[in-house]
Amino acid sequence: MSLKADLEMSRRGVLVGGTAVAALTTVPAEGQAPRPAPPAAMPVSLEVNGKRQTLELDTRTTLLDALREHLKLTGTKKGCDHGQCGACTVIVNGERINSCLSLAVQHQGDKVTTIEGLGSPDKLHPMQAAFVKHDGYQCGYCTPGQICSAVAVLDEIKRGVPSHVQADVGKRPTASNAEMRERMSGNICRCGAYSNILDAMTEVAGARA
């Protein structure tokens, strides 16, 4: 355990419950399983935006922190860190997930696409271009997650994944306004750019149809 982590843990222990709790960080109390120390580290290798990356990580590291803090891919954002806001959305093996609620070690061998992998400033992904054209943001913090989600949503509709707003789940869904709104509900925008995001998605969906 690093000195800093050690200090933080004992300080927290003291704050939470006095010295008895602080002592738990070294001497397990009766009935408590002993804590492994030092923190477990493991190698993990993943393909991020087409590039193989191998990291040695504390097993607690989320996929989000691995991307941001270890690979310096800071396009993916940390909003709530609890799967509630969608700012951390990335595409793993073709499906969008919240990278904050996933450990990096769960993704050994996986293919991860982040906003940096969708396009670049001089070669925008059509969804990135549409967001710019339709002003699908204000402050921009949720935007990388919105765009990763939007790209995956159109793919989900194309693959026929059902949704809550379908009248008949036996039928194939269409890229209607109601469908896209429902499917984007896992991405919160504090600035309320929702209708412009919908316009951007509608344009890309139309262009693809």
Next chain:
Amino acid sequence: MKSSTYERARTPAEAAAAVGRQQGAKFLAGGTNLLDLMKLEIETPTHLVDIQDLGLDRIEKTKEGGLRIGAFVSNTALSADARVRRDYAVLTRAIQAGASGQLRNKATTAGNLLQRTRCPYFYDPNMPCNKRKPGSGCAAIGGYSRQLAVVGSSDKCIATYPGDMAQAMRVLDATVETVKADGATRAIPIADFHRLPGDQPEKDNVLEAGELITAVTLPKPIGGKHFYQKVRDRASYAFALVSVAAVIQRDGSGRVSFGGVAHKPWRVAEADAALSLGAKAAAERAFAGATPTEDNRYKITLAERALASVIDQAKA
């Protein structure tokens, strides 16, 4: 988050033995509930056994004409399966009414059944909570209880089971298949899987330590019209205040399970039997003996009206 070690098991028996062997070990499926709670240090496992490599990600037909759903099948994959959409639409509807697209891609069938309550005091380590810390008391009783249980609760805990998918599993009479740490297997009817809080609210269900869910099986299709009506504070991406999972036959008979009202999916035989008499008759039976608080009494009215709307749709 507390430090923990991590391993990937290769077979269900190996995973069960690994968790059974070490006190404080837990299975890790999608991680969308467990990691959330680990960040808050409400769950503090010392060892995680990842079950993604166990081959539990398939949906197969059973000899009896039903389906066996692997414990690791994602919520998205299950809801999108053509057989489920055709024969068990209440399940597709319930899954799609829960969480978000991102979460459903990661969440698994077993993990969803085992998600923990959303009682606000369970989530706040500064407050007493018998479920989080047995014997510490229940801050919700006499506290903010708008979202909490109206029926089947105890003087130790008034939390609800928050999930949507399990309501559909309940009306479909699903069975939970498991393997224990010693290799023994068992099949638990979904009716007996989740517990009422009683004197042990820390126990959400009847699983033993190290007992791994391997699959959830569905009996052969029962026909009828399938509904999942969820009432919540916003139109999407929120937990149910009240929900109604129902399968209704042409003659008006059927099955109904209420979500958001109890510590387990709430299906009552007398309510099923009264379904053809209408929503009022069925709800009266489902909520006989209810003990709502002033803040959540509305749920009983809401449940009856949600059921009335489902019955109307069934007639249409």
